[in-house]
Amino acid sequence: MISYLKNIFTGFWSLLVGMAITLRYAVKKPVTLIYPKERLTIKRFKGPIAFTTDQKTGDHLCIACNACIKVCPSRCMSLEAQKSAVDGKRVLTDFKVNYMLCSLCSLCIDVCPTDALKHDDPNYDMVSLTQKDLVMDLLEPFRAKGTPLTKIPTIPAPKPAAAITPEPKGPASA
Ligand code: SF4
């Protein structure tokens, strides 16, 4: 009989404790946010690789030296450059980063001689339904603005020599 009453008391007590905890959290400030309406400002967050902007010209600072391409351990960067028709210097014509492969190690930023690269603003919304969307074209914002470096005329690369096809052999003479 005593153990029966003890069990009832224990059950009732645990019910009271549970309700007290629930009530305490009901009046406390919530620790979660109603995302995406509310967002955290996250410090020490590495955003995806992006170009920095020259404050004077509004242009990127890449000189197409390939240093970042060589140092990248994930092999996720690629660039193309052509010769300027004005002064013969290399002109960047394409620069892509495959965000699916990037490990955000920052080596490309450290090695760049012109400080052309940075981690973009914290962007934890970066999701996609297709892999294609995660291959980022770093030149695109500058092309859209029509900055000076994107307007430099370039010398088109020479076309590869046409393959020489052997003459068809005629019928063997007797
Ligand atoms: S952060 Fe690292 S992995 Fe990502 S592109 Fe730069 S060098 Fe490559």
Ligand code: SF4
């Ligand atoms: S290291 Fe800097 S300047 Fe050189 S190709 Fe990379 S981004 Fe451009």
